[in-house]
Amino acid sequence: xxxxxxxxxxxxxxxxxxxxxxxxxxxxxxxxxxxxxxxxxxxxxxxxxxxxxxxxxxxxxxxxxxxxxxxxxxxxxxxxxxxxxxxxxxxxxxxxxxxxxxxxxxxxxxxxxxxxxxxxxxxxxxxxxxxxxxxxxxxxxxxxxxxxxxxxxxxxxxxxxxxxxxxxxxxxxxxxxxxxxxxxxxxxxxxxxxxxxxxxxxxxxxxxxxxxxxxxxxxxxxxxxxxxxxxxxxxxxxxxxxxxxx
Amino acid sequence: xxxxxxxxxxxxxxxxxxxxxxxxxxxxxxxxxxxxxxxxxxxxxxxxxxxxxxxx
Amino acid sequence: xxxxxxxxxxxxxxxxxxxxxxxxxxxxxxxxxxxxxxxxxxxxxxxxxxxxxxxxxxxxxxxxxxxxxxxxxxxxxxxxxxxxxxxxxxxxxxxxxxxxxxxxxxxxxxxxxxxxxxxxxxxxxxxxxxxxxxxxxxxxxxxxxxxxxxx
Numbered sequence: 001x002x003x004x005x006x007x008x009x010x011x012x013x014x015x016x017x018x019x020x021x022x023x024x025x026x027x028x029x030x031x032x033x034x035x036x037x038x039x040x041x042x043x044x045x046x047x048x049x050x051x052x053x054x055x056x057x058x059x060x061x062x063x064x065x066x067x068x069x070x071x072x073x074x075x076x077x078x079x080x081x082x083x084x085x086x087x088x089x090x091x092x093x094x095x096x097x098x099x100x101x102x103x104x105x106x107x108x109x110x111x112x113x114x115x116x117x118x119x120x121x122x123x124x125x126x127x128x129x130x131x132x133x134x135x136x137x138x139x140x141x142x143x144x145x146x147x148x149x150x151x152x153x154x155x156x157x158x159x160x161x162x163x164x165x166x167x168x169x170x171x172x173x174x175x176x177x178x179x180x181x182x183x184x185x186x187x188x189x190x191x192x193x194x195x196x197x198x199x200x201x202x203x204x205x206x207x208x209x210x211x212x213x214x215x216x217x218x219x220x221x222x223x224x225x226x227x228x229x230x231x232x233x234x235x236x237x238x239x240x241x242x243x244x245x246x
Numbered sequence: 247x248x249x250x251x252x253x254x255x256x257x258x259x260x261x262x263x264x265x266x267x268x269x270x271x272x273x274x275x276x277x278x279x280x281x282x283x284x285x286x287x288x289x290x291x292x293x294x295x296x297x298x299x300x301x302x
Numbered sequence: 303x304x305x306x307x308x309x310x311x312x313x314x315x316x317x318x319x320x321x322x323x324x325x326x327x328x329x330x331x332x333x334x335x336x337x338x339x340x341x342x343x344x345x346x347x348x349x350x351x352x353x354x355x356x357x358x359x360x361x362x363x364x365x366x367x368x369x370x371x372x373x374x375x376x377x378x379x380x381x382x383x384x385x386x387x388x389x390x391x392x393x394x395x396x397x398x399x400x401x402x403x404x405x406x407x408x409x410x411x412x413x414x415x416x417x418x419x420x421x422x423x424x425x426x427x428x429x430x431x432x433x434x435x436x437x438x439x440x441x442x443x444x445x446x447x448x449x450x451x452x453x
Contacts, residue, residue: 049436053256057265103272111265120423121396135324189428199431223280230287243291
């Protein structure tokens with residue numbers, strides 16, 4: 001049964017149809033999770049004992065930073081699968097992740113900067129965590145530029161996959177930077193091995209926003225993948241038929 | 247809690263609302279972009295198909 | 303060269319420039335983090351060069367914060383629980399600056415071992431909790447210390 005499912009999903013026509021049916025559900029789930037997360041984060045959660053209300057930036061900053069790493073891993077992983085097994089859908093998912101990944105990286109940097117100004121006393125500091133996250137943004141932008149520069153879609157997919165895989169080295173550097181180097185950025189809160197050092201009333205909105213961002217990523221990557229499929233298959237009968245029926 | 251207090255964010259209104267505002271804008275742009283691209287692609291493909299048929 | 307080839311050459315140059323800039327940033331970060339950072343005990347031991355731009359870090363000593371008459375200059379002591387040095391800073395302090403808080407000051411060490419800071423950054427820990435919980439935690443720790451149970 002699973003084999004059958006993957007075989008069908010590998011067909012662009014089937015993928016286009018199923019993803020189209022999935023989109024409204026993902027959109028609704030995202031909005032629900034985001035509204036709940038915002039309500040708990042901005043209204044219900046109490047202010048922090050040290051940072052007052054400014055810590056509420058965390059509810060967009062931290063999930064955005066998590067997504068910037070998660071999406072990169074998905075992008076590089078899908079790129080590797082596309083490279084080795086020549087699965088077209090993996091190539092499509094890989095390149096469709098780049099823009100949204102870059103967006104979350106940008107958000108993590110910008111919201112972190114806005115949070116850093118009142119709390120740390122500076123918009124920016126060249127510490128290892130901030131610098132490695134900035135390098136991640138450059139990696140995403142490099143991958144997007146490389147993809148746009150090559151006309152043949154399959155060649156472009158291969159080239160970007162290789163660049164993405166090389167860049168994976170940056171992911172553990174970002175994660176462990178706060179432990180390996182003396183950074184201004186504080187250590188991990190939620191992913192510590194012992195109990196998370198965050199009160200439950202603040203952890204709930206954080207996890208809700210993280211869920212919302214995951215759903216949002218699924219939504220956007222499918223929307224982009226559908227465009228990519230249309231472009232790649234533009235000379236096939238089913239795409240022409242679909243376009244002319246609208 | 248009243249609305250003014252909520253909007254004031256304990257004096258951090260500028261920082262908190264700027265962060266959430268930028269996030270909202272970026273998330274919206276990432277949805278609007280591919281939605282418009284898909285419509286444009288479908289129009290382009292349909293036009294190309296009609297032209298090809300006329301030429302044939 | 304065809305426009306397409308020219309675009310490719312431009313791209314390669316851009317990618318190389320990007321990688322170069324990134325490596326430059328990384329080296330800059332490592333330098334600032336590893337080479338010019340001193341703790342108060344290192345300063346007292348004479349390891350920190352006078353007159354050069356360095357960074358010192360430590361906890362703000364309780365009761366040491368003094369505002370100068372001009373209202374903008376602040377003098378305070380920082381400690382690494384071994385030695386203590388005095389820091390002078392003119393400007394707006396970050397909101398997290400308070401006694402007991404970890405800070406990093408960038409500036410120059412004077413001959414009299416007074417550290418003149420150009421920038422003061424507050425470092426916060428990874429704990430987030432409501433004020434009531436923090437108070438309760440503090441109260442229970444103090445109660446523990448009173449009966450001799452603490453560490």
